[in-house]
Amino acid sequence: QKEVEQNSGPLSVPEGAIASLNCTYSDRVSQSFFWYRQYSGKSPELIMSIYSNGDKEDGRFTAQLNKASQYVSLLIRDSQPSDSATYLCAVKVRDTGKLIFGQGTTLQVKP
Amino acid sequence: DVKVTQSSRYLVKRTGEKVFLECVQDMDHENMFWYRQDPGLGLRLIYFSYDVKMKEKGDIPEGYSVSREKKERFSLILESASTNQTSMYLCASSYQGGNGYTFGSGTRLTVV
Numbered sequence: 724q725k726e727v728e729q730n731s732g733p734l735s736v737p738e739g740a741i742a743s744l745n746c747t748y749s750d751r752v753s754q755s756f757f758w759y760r761q762y763s764g765k766s767p768e769l770i771m772s773i774y775s776n777g778d779k780e781d782g783r784f785t786a787q788l789n790k791a792s793q794y795v796s797l798l799i800r801d802s803q804p805s806d807s808a809t810y811l812c813a814v815k816v817r818d819t820g821k822l823i824f825g826q827g828t829t830l831q832v833k834p
Numbered sequence: 835d836v837k838v839t840q841s842s843r844y845l846v847k848r849t850g851e852k853v854f855l856e857c858v859q860d861m862d863h864e865n866m867f868w869y870r871q872d873p874g875l876g877l878r879l880i881y882f883s884y885d886v887k888m889k890e891k892g893d894i895p896e897g898y899s900v901s902r903e904k905k906e907r908f909s910l911i912l913e914s915a916s917t918n919q920t921s922m923y924l925c926a927s928s929y930q931g932g933n934g935y936t937f938g939s940g941t942r943l944t945v946v
Contacts, residue, residue, distance in 0.1 A: 757934050766924055766937040767877075811877070820865040820884065820928055821892075822935060826876040 729825035746812030857925030
């Protein structure tokens with residue numbers, strides 16, 4: 724079992740819809756979780772971090788964490804074509820500064 | 835904003851050459867990392883460093899070495915470049931608490 728798993732997609736949604744991206748992780752003691760956005764040919768950019776169970780909202784983005792079920796998700800409301808990118812889920816290895824990344828989910832927002 | 839600068843955006847080297855990839859960060863971060871990213875394989879950790887002159891192997895250190903003589907600079911060295919080291923190389927840094935990385939813009943290395 725991979726340590727951080729994401730559906731590679733592509734996930735295709737129409738403009739204005741809600742995009743839902745999911746991630747599961749294997750290490751029960753993980754405490755810190757991150758979502759990165761990566762445009763084609765560019766480096767990953769941190770867009771959300773979440774540390775506690777529940778929801779965290781930032782503009783059109785909402786991160787959701789459920790430690791009991793070991794999943795973290797990212798919702799993008801009112802999706803725009805500019806949101807088309809690969810979204811990487813990352814989990815911090817406890818007591819280290821290292822992040823383990825999922826393979827990423829490619830999101831396509833169609834006008 | 836934290837800035838992580840990688841010295842080259844694109845690089846073409848010949849098989850057997852010694853290759854240096856440089857990374858500099860300007861926010862006094864303790865942690866620095868080198869990853870490579872390949873289609874279908876995702877981001878794989880090569881080496882990382884928590885402090886000056888300190889280094890630890892990541893998941894795929896074979897064929898690579900690193901140097902961290904100053905806190906702001908972390909160099910990745912390909913001792914003898916091979917075609918299977920053709921890849922996108924990403925440097926990242928973070929504070930000691932490690933709450934999220936900042937990535938550099940990446941170096942796309944082609945070994946011919």
